[in-house]
Each structure stands twice: as structure tokens, then as C-alpha cells.
Amino acid sequence: MNKIILLLILLLPKTSLSVDLYFCDNSMEDLPTQAGGRVKPLYVLADETIKFITGKSQIQNLSAVEAFCLLSVQSMGLKNDLDIPIRIDHSKVKEILNISQEESSLPAQKLMEQKDLLRSEYMQQKQNDAYKKELNKVLTRLSYYEQTLNGSLWSSPSINQNEVHWLSLPEFLTQDKVQSTALQGKEAFLQVFKTAKKNYIELKGDSYLLELTYSKLKLFSWAMISVLLALIFLTLKKSSTVGLFFTASTLTIELIAMVMRIFISGRAPITNMYETVMFSGFGALSLAIIIYSYKKDKVFLFGGLSYNLLCLLMMKFANNMLDPSIQNLVPVLRDNFWLSTHVTTIILSYAALALSWMLANIVLIKSLRKKLEAKDRRYYTSLIYSCLKYGVALLSAGIILGGVWADYSWGRFWGWDPKETWSLIVLLFYMAILHGKYSKWVTDRNFIPLVAAAFLSVMMAWFGVNYILATGLHSYGFSEGGAIFLASFFTIQISVLLLYYAREKIKADHNS
């Protein structure tokens, strides 16, 4: 160890930067590394780690790769001044750490001094509430920081008898390897990594680099721009062709992104909340285009695009709730056939129901501004009904497929697990509306607000079971931090409905 430090001091010239970068630079982003049971480019590992610890992708003008590398080289005795901030969200955690509520982080080295306090506080909490979960999260962030510092998080391939052995940074970067390159300066160190990468690719191929392309392309950001342009051009009636072009381009970009995720992960892109939101946005827009193709009403496109935009916004800004990283699955989910059929069908049904919800809300909001004629209401009811049919048929099929998978994997067709029960509740609510409409109990006046309200059951089945109920066999899909999102969603939807009914009452009073 001491020898390699000496070597680094001799070989690496001092830079003029406030932080000495040693050999760390962005050219290392395509190096293969193994983390979480998968081989991925260093760029992805660095980005995920730095983002998880700090909540940011850049630290003091350093890229995630540079920051990650600088932290890791400390495991080899190369001290530097880089002190990254560790993200802290919960107000009570801030209180015990004596930081103001305005601050959202604490320098890692300072937080390390408070680690025992955090651990003891965590141990004392009997209820597994938001506070305890946040304490656990901060401690996990600290643990990731420590693992980065000791170089164990960054593993590099070493080929021995046609087998890949993954070595931590201090094990991998030995003096012999650096000297054998016969190069000077940081090139000598970079050469060691490049040789390891070359050897790895020769043995295992370069398929892992697809993830680098996927991460750098940021396709969902492009999809967001495209969907916004589609909405703008569709609003300007004369430019509907351009609007349609951008609608198609949105769908194409999202399709490319999902296909890339399929190739990277080797499975259908529907295994966590991030992917289900992504797939439902795509599904709703696809369905909107299909219905538009025979109904020829742009309102479907508006509905599909608006919902797609909502999904993209969630994927972009709700990373605390939706984790975009690609991870290995729990054993029971490692069955591509059932995963691809059951979950896809359920999420497509949610997409169709989401489209009906979006259309219902468009009509509700429209009717707040202008009185809706009975003829128009009938027309919109028929449009929404079209989406509902798809949603209900797909949901029934999805529930049945889930039952068959459960029977195949767990030995029972139905077990009153919260996730499956809630999907049945969703179906029942929509069936009640459809039966009510058939019996004339649900009039055209009430059908649209009821469809908007019924989507709350979908949100409960989709997010609420994970964030509020959080038990049961489907626990692998659980993530945290969504209760506030769900409460906000419910509040907004209920407010729109109350406004609608208040407005209707005023109109009725006025007419009488």
C-alpha cells in the first residue's frame, strides 16, 4: 500500500485545481464494474451512488465519476479535501443533528462523527415510522459513503484462467500493474484500467456498455420535450400534423428507451414503481393513438399525451419515490413469461383507466369554465366508456393471470394479499359504475365524475398498497416516500370533484 502511494506521488504531477484529481477523470466512465450483482459501467455506479448519498449528480463542479473516483482513491491513502454532503430529508433527523430545517444535507465527515448518535436513535425507535425509515436511510447513505471510501464499492475485473474475478480498488490497483505499463503520469494508472476493460470485453463482450449509452442519452428527457411539443402543436389546430409527428416521436423515443432497458436487464420493464409508471405512460399514449385512429377525436391524444407527461414528470422529479436504477429481481419474479404477461396486462389496464381518468378530468375542468350541453356530455361519456372497456377487460385478464401465476408459484389461486385484493376492488368499482350506467342509476351527469373518482382506487392499488398498507406477498414492489404524493393526488382530485358539483349546483339553482 505504501509503495503505491509513493508511486502515485512520484508519477502524478500536482494540478492547479483546488482538489487534486490524481488519475480520476471522465474517460473512466466506460470501465466495467460489478455492483448489486450486475456488471455495469462505472458511470452508472458512480452516478447512482453519488446521487443516492448526496441527492445530486455533481459535486463541486466534479462529475459523479470524478467525485466517486476521488472518494475511492482515499482507500489507497490518497487523501483529498473532497467532503461530499449527505442528504437529510426528515425534520426530526435534522433536529437531532442540530442543523437548521432549511439545510438539506450535512458534510459527510461531520455526519460520520454523529454516526453513533444516529445508530442509537435508530435502535431506540420501536415504531417503524417515517422517522425510523429516514434514520435508516441516512445510516445507509453513510454506509455507502464508507464503502466508497474504503474502495469496496468499486470493483474491477481481473481475468484469471478465462474467469472474471472482481477486485476492490486497493486489491486491483497494485504497484506491479502500474509499473508494467511503462507509462508516466496519470496515463500509467488509466492504462491499467483500460487493459482490464479490454480483457473483460474480449472475454465477456461489451454488452454492458449499452447501459452507458442508455444513461447518457437521457431518452426520457427527450420524450418530455417531444410530448410538450406535441401538446403545443395539437393545441394550435392548424399544426395537427406536426402535433401528430411529435406524438409519434414521443412514443418512438419511449419505445427505444424501454427496449434498451429490456436488453440491459434481460426482462420486461415492469418490475418496480419507476418502470410501471414509465410503462403506463407509454401504454396510455399507445391506447390513445389506437382509439384516435378510429374515433378521430383529438381529445384522446390530449388525454394520452397529458397522462404521458405526468408520468414523465414523476419519473424525472420523484426519484425519492421512484428509483430509476436497474436492479436484480427477487427470486419469485425471475420468470419472464408470467412477469411479462401478468404485470404488463395489469399496467396496461391501469394505463387505459388512467386515460379514462384524464379524459374525465379534461371534461370536468372544461365544464367548470363553460356549461356542458347534454349532447356534449353524452359524447364525452361515450369516449370515456371506450377507454373503460379496455381498462376493465385488461384488468380482469390481469387479475386472472395473476391468480394463475400465484397458483403456479405459491400454490394458491387467490390469497387475499393486499395487492391482489386492491386490484379486485378496482375492478369492482368500475363494474359498479358500468352496471350503474346500465341500470340508469348512474346518469350521464354523474358518470364522468364517478370515473374520475374511481381512479383513486387505481392509485390506491398501484401506490397506496405500497406506501400506505405496505404488507403482503407483493412486498418486493414496495418503496417509501409516496404517502405525501398519494395524499396530494387524492386532495386535488377530490377538490376538482367538489368544485364540479358546486358549480353544477349553482347552475341548477340559477336555472330554477
Added chain:
Amino acid sequence: MLKMLKKAEKTLGSVQFAVVIIVLFALALIYGTFMESYHGAEYANRLVYKSLPFFLLQFSMFLSIFCATLLRLPMKKHLYGFYVLHLGLLLLFLGSFITYKSGIDGNLTLPPNLAQRKIVLNEDEFEIKLEEKGVKVTSPMPFYAGETHLNYTLNENQHFQNLPQIRMLRFLPFAQNSLMWRKSPENFVNKSSAQYQIYNDRFSENVILSMNPLSDYQSSTKMGLLNLHYMPEQLYPCFILNNVSELVIWDSEKESCFTPESRGLPVRKTPKGERHVLLKEMGQDYHFFPELSPIPMKADLALLNDSAFRIFSLKFFKEKPHLFLFGQKLAFYDESEEKWVGHDYEQNGPIAELPWMSFNLRLTSYHKNRYPVQSPEYVKPTQDNGQIIIGNDKAIEISVDGQNYWIRQSDGPMQMILNGEKITFELKKKEILLPYEITLNRFVMKTDPGTQSAASYESFIGLFDGKKVNDHHVYMNHPLKYKNFTFYQASYFESQEGGYGSVFSVNFDPGRPWKYLGSLLLVFGTIWHFGFSRRKRLKEKRKEIHEQNNPVTHTATT
């Protein structure tokens, strides 16, 4: 009568009735999911999903679907989708009912290399065995969420007629032990018990200690590095004497203590450096070697186990934190003051300051003639982070010859001798035996490369059907189907003998074909129904457009 039936059919088959039932069903399910979230799956099953009202609700739904289908007979072409869809639903209900009545759902635990055939089911039963006669009587326990009064006398059974009365009184499906102070029998008076609260700024815990052998609590315990010992109150004065020898002798017959110094007994040293104290009492010599044993010895070094005397060397308790409790008094060695310190709660106040980590000790209750026991009481279970943290035991109260006893599921069997007959009582899960044996040869948990996270759980088993052994490989999503039973990889455990054991979920479902057929019809029927509606609507729309475009012709026709 026929008219009434027709009316009932019309009401039950009406869409309005269907809407009411669907909404009620949905509300019951919402309630069930919240109950499951707060109280766990078993509570939700007992309270909602497997309760009579919920069963009636399901039956009402069945009736609604059945009557709605009957009302639409004879068959009409445009309703084919409707018939198929509703028939699918009826078959699903039928399949589920068959599973409920005749299905088997349990677990098979396979320790490594041990042939097993016992399937443990989810139902609870109370088993009474007359060991010598080889007679076994079992009573199924009710499947309700609350406490159930049983009031069932077992002596009606012929094998129990000559025994004292045995009655089952109460069954608690969710029980938690609660502290109860029972009156000591006369021969156990002065065997005191006490409850203390030990706390500092960051920690607080209750400790119960008892000298009474009938108690469920011990007389000593450990809390981290701190050792707590509960001792007779009469020993207290000798602990705080700080006598030079630091030896205390206890006379359990007189219930008093003394020190070698107080009796003028010299403390000598053996050639090996061990201390020796000689006590002469009632013509008997008691040789104490406190470094070797608390029990006195004869001159020939034979232990006098029956002696009432015991010796303690307080030196042993100076290095590590030891706290001696004597009911309303306590003593400990204070390193800073280098002496034994005492605290009398009656004289020095209700809180004793301890010399370790700013701990305080409060005496919360003290009983001279009562002893603490853990008695089961009914609680609504509490679930936290997917685990039942309160109420994860079950208990039954029985009365044997007028005396009441609690039998907890977690305790295992309880034995009693009645009229010379050995009887075993046990509250347990119902079990059935497979007609063949399964042996776990190997359990493998594969992990993702470079991690500890599981990638697969795999059991390699041998199945012996009486003739030969067949090897099978059971893993996630790849169950074993054998003679109507299906075995699924459900869990695993670390065996005490070393290696890993495996747990299979075992299932026999005679309703399965009906459920699969029903599912198929339901999905097919839904698509058919909605597909037809679309064509119907297109036809209507075309007609509408036609009417709009040809108003003259339309008027002329009318």
C-alpha cells in the same frame, strides 16, 4: 310460490341489486386490506375474508350473477358474451367453494437428510392424549377473530369418563402474555418478588425478578453487561458491611446472614493460597473454601449439599457490574468509592442511582406473598414492518378438576397426571400425513454475483413412494406435482444440526379445474361482450348518420 320465486329471481337478478352487492363487497374488501395492514393476514382472514358475513356476501353475489343470467334466458345472440362472462364468474365461485370445503393448504418442513411426511395445516386444534391407553382426542378451534367461549366438557368422551372433569373454557386466537400477581401458597410465603424500572436518558426497561419457584420469572437476569441478582432481604445487611474478608455466610434455615468477622471466625489460607473458614455449629464442622465452592465441606472435603449454609465471596462481584437486589433494598460495589454501597427504598427514596452509564433504578412494585406469572390475555394483533409484534401466540383455558390452566401454543405440550393416568394437553396446528416420504438431500441458495442477495432457492429432494426413491428438484416457479399434491419452495431455515432445511408450501386444490375454466370463460366473455357492444354501437352510429343524411326518406317512411 312460483310467483314469489319469480319475484325473487327478478330482484336478485336486477342490475340494481348487483350494484349494491358489488359496492358492499368492495367496501368489505377495503376494510379487510386495512385490517390486514394493521393486524396481519390471519386477523383479516378471521375477521373478514373467512367470516360468515363475508361468505354470505359472496353467496349473494353468486345469486345475483346466477339470477341475472337466468333472467336473460332463452339465449339471445347479442348476449353471448354476457352469458360466457357470467358463466365464467359462476364457475370461479364454484371452484373457490370447492377449494374452501375440500382443499388442503399447509407446510412441509424438511430438515436436512430426514424423511418427512407431516403437513402442518393452518387450522388450530386442541389435542388431548392419554399416553398409556394411546387414545387421542382432538377438537378443532373456532376460526373467529375474537375470544371464543367454548364451554365443552370432555368427559362425554368414553375414555375420559373415569377422570376428573376436564372442560375447555376459552380460546384466544391472538394472545399476549400479561403480568399477573398470584397469591403464594402457604409454603411459599416470604419468597418475595419485585418489579423495577431501570433507565437513563436514552433507555428504559422493566425488570421482574422473583424468589418464588412458582413464578414464570427468574431470580437473576442479564441486561447487556449488567448482571442482576435477586436475593433474600435478610442478606442485605451483610452486603454493605464492607468487612475485611468480603465473605458472607447465609443460613437458609434461620434466614439470616453473618460474616466470619461477626462470629470471630478466622480466615486462613491453604498452601495453595485458597481461603478457608471453619464454622462449628451444633457439633458439626463446616469447612468453607469460598474460592472453590459456596457449599460447605466436611473435613474429608466431601460436599455438604444438604447444609443450610452457603458462603459468598463478594470479591467475585467487584470486577464486572453486578447489582444485588433484596426487594426493597439493593447493593452494588462502587469502584469510585471502592466500597459496597446500599440503597434502602423505604429510607433513601424511590430512586437509586447506579454507578453505570447514569442508570437509575426505581422499585415499581414489591410483593412478599405474591408471585408474578405471565398469563395470556386476548389482544388484537399488531403488525409492524410485516411482522406480528403483539399477539402472535394462541392460548386455550381449560379447567381440570375445578382448577383453571392456560395452555399456550408457543409452550408446546403440557403434561398432567390424573387418577394415575398421564395426560398430555397441546394446542397445536392440525396435521395430516402424506402417503409417501420426502427427504431433503440438499438445499441451495444461489446469490447474485458479489452480493448476499438471493438469486434462487432450490431444494433437491428424494421422494420415496414405498417402492423406490425418485429425485426431484424444486425451486421458485418450478413446483413439484405428485399425486394431486403440489409442493412449492416457500422458505428455508438454518438447521441446528448444521446445514439448511427447506420449507415447502403444500397444496391440494380440487377446485382448480373449475377456477381455470371459469377464468378462461371470464376473460373470453369480457372481450366478446365488449367487442360485440362496439359493433352494435358502430351499427347504431351508421344508422344515425344515415338518418341525418337522408331526412326526407326518413320522414317519408314514417
